[in-house]
Amino acid sequence: MAEAAVNFLIGKLTTFLDNEVQFFRDAEEEVRSLREQLKCISASLRVADSLEESDEEVKAWVKQLREIVYVTEDALDEFKLLLVHDHGVGFAGLFCRISCCVKNMKARYRTILQIHNINSRIKSLCDGHQRLCHKFSNAEHVPGSNFSDNTRHEHQGNAFFLDKNELVSIEEQKKQLVAWLVEGTSRPQVISVVGMGGLGKTTLVNEVYEDPEVKKHFRVCAWINFSGSPNIGELLQDILQQIVRVIAQPIPHGADTMNIYWMKMLIKDLLQGVRYLVVLDDTGRIDEWEAVKHALPNNMCGSRIIITTRNHDLAYTSCQELEGKVYKMEPLPVEQSRKLFCAKTFQGSSCPSNLEEICEFILKKCGGLPLAMVAISGVLAKKDKRRTDEWELVRHSLGTEIDCNDKHKNLKRVLSLCFNDLPYYLKSCFLLLSLFPEEGFVEKKEGKTPEEVAKDYFMELLNRSLIEVAEIAKEENREWPDKVRRLSLQKTLQALQQNGSLSQLRSLYMFGMERPFMNKVLASDMKLLNVLDMLAAPLRRFPAQVADWCYLTYLSFRYTEVSTVPSSIGNLQNLETLDLKHTNVTELPIEILKLRQLRHLLVYCYKTVSHSHLKVGFKALRGIGALQSLQKLCYIEADDESSSSVMRELGMLTQLDRLAILKVKKEDGRDLCSSISKLTRLRSIAIYSVDDDEIIDLQHLSSPPPFLERLYLRGRLGALPHWLPSLSSLTKLYLWYCRLKDDSLVSLQICPILCISTKxxxxxxxxxxxxxxxxxxxxxxxxxxPYLEKLIIVRCKLLENLPSGIEHLTKLNVLEFFDMPDELVKKLVQGEQDDDYQKVAHVSRVYYGYWRDGGCHVQLIERSVQRDGATARGTSMGSNEFPPCGSECPTKVN
Structure with a gap:
């Protein structure tokens, strides 16, 4: 984490030197010196972050450094606040300018003094910890490696190791892997076993490695553990020693002093004519694989390499290089999870009825991970099965149990290792993923938007199987410091009773707050705030003081009762996201057009009219083309005299990837199509006509956005757009109230038959x-x-049968009907004797919804489901609130 904070500050200092240094001429050298010192420190911080977990002295050093970084950032931001002050005009403005001039001189002097002191503190921090610097340098090895600690490696390896009896279906998995090893081509192949930590990859591969058939098949077998941050030189030495033990040759003279290059050559020579099996266990990064693969000869003896990894990119890349195979390990299904859990917790007996609910909750928290189930079962097995209160205690303090209980040390090591293995730019993103997703911890990359870079980071975390790990984040934000930087408050302000200052706060999240406590927080000095999220807060008006927090980049009042936005919103020149979803706001001030950094403008709510939930957006603003950073614009209403101008201006918003427009009229069609053709980055379009009888004219669109993925149309079309079949990237299509007449398109013909043709x-x-x-x-x-997963059909009152050919949709797992003829529903409810019932035997969930007593309800049809030869019985849900009919996602069921 320290590395991320330091690099973030280095970037900020560089920007400061480029833009504000004219106000700091007498401190320019101090600022440059500070930046250079931080650059030097940054080079060793990756090592420090890795050592921090196991070394209290390093942990204290990193904490001091992090505090210095935060103080520096605050000093720069507080000074910049004075430079953006609006002085006004006339005598009052002159007086204000004079006053500000005096204040700026004082602030400049104070900031210069702060930076001088910060430089001294950093120098002192480094000079006073020479032994730590020596420790860092001793820990550094080849590129991509940080340190080596044999004891720690041993423990971390054990953290992933389960008893073979704790893996369900291990014999079947083992049989598959053994076959891949001993059969097939004579060329070397890589077999990658990939999955998140705790699934038992190492246990499975160890069973394969020790199998007599495998031992007999390969002349040389070697096992290398990459856990932690390995020393590649030491790993190569280990491989060499295992080889010479098997081939009964002495280690060549001088091998222990060879450099890495010559060691690789020696290993390659020894294995050249040998059928070998090398296991690279817990390989985390592609550069680790690169460092070892050149030591393994590309002979024609049927050699094999097994890689166990959490990194999906590494798994597939290594297999592509040597035409190998990927074995993906998944979390256990519910039934197998329950079987393992009961076997460990109740020694094979079934779960007592008084503990069923508790155990189901804990089992769900384990997420199908055998290691998690085994670790937690170790605690539960000693609990009195008659004492429900003891089990409830475990349920409510599961996080504490993992932190404090010796039985869970292995589980915690798994989580820690996964986290420590991340590069610096992902650590901060990962820790803040669940609590502070809007934070600006994304580096700028040429040619990519911040959202695209963030998506790359997210996919990298996903590939490392880390998305579901959340507990580590608490380690970084556990204690209430004197100066809080990121704060999430729920319901009450008990934590604030410690009188922690909010003056350095950068992110504030308030959920379910009571009004007095909310007002107390908003009255605090938070001039450096970047993120303010007040989801479902008891808020009726836009807080006036928010417009003074000019560093805000993210502002959300979602699900509040805010109805107006003041003109002072124009002061928030750094604002990038304004989220007013599900508020009462229907109009924005013209000053919104001053926000040239705005990327996400989200303003809409639902209103119920005649059993339908209709969207309400905000009145379109003439001049909206000035907001050229916009990427998401939802939902603008185009039904006034300026709609023609607004439709043309939309074409200026070339960064848009999502556009949603309400109350479109037929005469808007030509201008709208002209603008859409210019928006080549669009991924999602939603167009709603001014009423259900109004035609949406989209025939003028000659070249639709090439990467369009989601299309929502509500209103009369007359004919389907001629360009619809060309949307090769389309993943979601919703058509409401289209009232199509005869259509000659081959791919989609409607009236009164809808035919969706091959391809x-x-x-x-x-x-x-x-x-x-x-x-x-x-x-x-x-x-x-061929990849359809969800089919929704709403209020087609003459449709009495399931779609013909629905059995061809083999990926379909959700089928939803709402307000459909009773004849259709009865066929699905009455059972297996009906042909329609059999057509959807492969569909996991079939729902039907209806209006009753002024409310909307949805129910899961209880039925048998056939998938891959297995039969599962669905369960009845009972009535639930049915989400907005006619919206882009009309039938979501929680």
Whole structure:
């Protein structure tokens, strides 16, 4: 974490030197010196971050450094606040300028003094810890490696090791891997066993490695553990020693002093004519694989390399290089998880009825990870099964149990190792992923938006199987410091009773706060705030003081009762996201157009009219084309006299990837199509007509956005857009109230039969069809929509049968009906004797919804599900609130 903070500050100092140094001429050298010192420190911080977990002295050193970084950042930001002050005009403005001039001189002197003191503190911190610097230098090894600690490696290796009896279906998995090893091509192959920590990858591969058939097949077998941050030289020495033990040759003279290059050559020579098996256990990074692979000869003896890893990129890259195979380990299914959990917790007996709810909760928290289940079972097995209160205590303090209980040390090591293995730029993103997702911990990259870089980071975390790990974040923010930087408050302000200052606060999240406590927080001095999220707060008006917090980049009042936005919003020149979803705001001040950094403008809510939930957005602003940083614009209303101008201006927003427009009229079609053709980055478009009888004219669009993934249309079309079949990236398509007449398109024909032909919509995942009054039949040809996962059909009152050919949709797992004819629903409810019932035997969940007593309800149909030869019985849900009908996601069920 310290490395991320230091690098962030280095970037900030560079920006400061480029832009504000004219106000700091007499401190320029101090600032440059500070930046250079931080650059020097940054080079060793990756090592420090790795050592921090196991070395209290390093932990204290890193903490002091982090505090210095924060003080520096605060000093720079507080000074910049004075430079953006609005002095006004006339005599009052002159007086204000004079006053500010005096204040600026004082502030400049104070900031210069602070930077001088910071330089001294950093120098003192380094000079006073020469032994730590020596420790860092001793820990550094080849590129991509940080330190070596044999004891720690041993423990970390054990953290991943489960008893073979703790892995369900291990014999089947082992049989598959053994076959891949001893059969097939004579060329070397890589077999990658990939999955998140705690699944038992090492246990499985160890069983394969020790199998007599495998030992007999390979002349040389070697096992190398990459846990932690390995010394590549030591690992190569280990491989060499294992080889010479098997081939009964002495280690060549001078091998212990060889450099890495010559050691690789020696290993390659020894293995050249040998059928070998090398296991690279817990390999974390591609550079680790690169460092070892050149030591393994590309002979024609049927040699094999097994890699166990959490990194999906590494697994697939290594296999592509040597035409290998990937074995992906998944979390255990519910039934197998329950079997293992009961075997360990109740010694094979079933769970007592009084503990079923508690155990189901704990089991869910384990997420199908055998290691987690075994670790927690070790604690539960000693509990009195009659004392429900003891088990409840474990349930409510699961996080503490993991932190404090010796039985969970292995589980905690798994989590720690996964985290410590991350590069610096992902550590801060990971720690803040669940609590502070809007923070600016994303580096700028040429040619990419911050959102695209953030998505790359997210996918990298996903590939490392780390997304579900959350407990480590608490280690970084456990104690209430004197100066709080990131704060999440829920319900009450008990934590604030410690009188912690909020003057250095950068992120504030308030959930479910009571009004007096909320007002107390908002009255605090928070001039450096970057992120303010007041989800569902008891807020009725836009807090006036918020407009003074000019560092705000993210502002959300979602699910509040705020109804107006003041003109002072124009002061927030750094604002990038304004989230007013599900508020009462329907109009924005013209000053919103001053926010040239704004990237996400989200303003809409729902209103119920005649059993439908209709979207309400905000009145379109003439001049909206000035907001050229916008990436998401939802939902603008285009039904006033300026709509024609607004439609044309939309074409200026070339960074848009999501656009949603309400109350579109037929005459808007040509201008709208002209603008959409210029928005080549669009991924999502939602267009709603001014009323359900109004035609949406989209025939003028000659070249639709090439990467369009989601399309939502509500209103009369007359004919389907001619460009619809060309959307090769389309994954979601919703058509509501389209009232189509005869259409000659081959790929999609409607009235009164809808026919979806072979090779239509090859990437579509979700299809929603609603309010087709004349539709009597849907036909799906074999090969159409091969990846469709969810089909929604709403209020097609003449449709009495399931879509013909629905059995071809083999990926379909959710089927939803709402306000459909009773005849159709009865066929699904009455059971296996009905043909329609059999057509969807492969679909996991089938729902139907209806209006009753002025409310909307949805129910899961209880039925048997056939998948891969297995039968599972669905369960009845009972009535639930049915989400907004006619919205882009009309039938989500929690």
């Amino acid at each position: 239509a919509f090859m990437k579509l995942r979700i299809l929603g069809l609603g309010f087709f009054d004349r539709l009597r039949c849907i036909e799906v040809e074999k090969g159409a929509m």
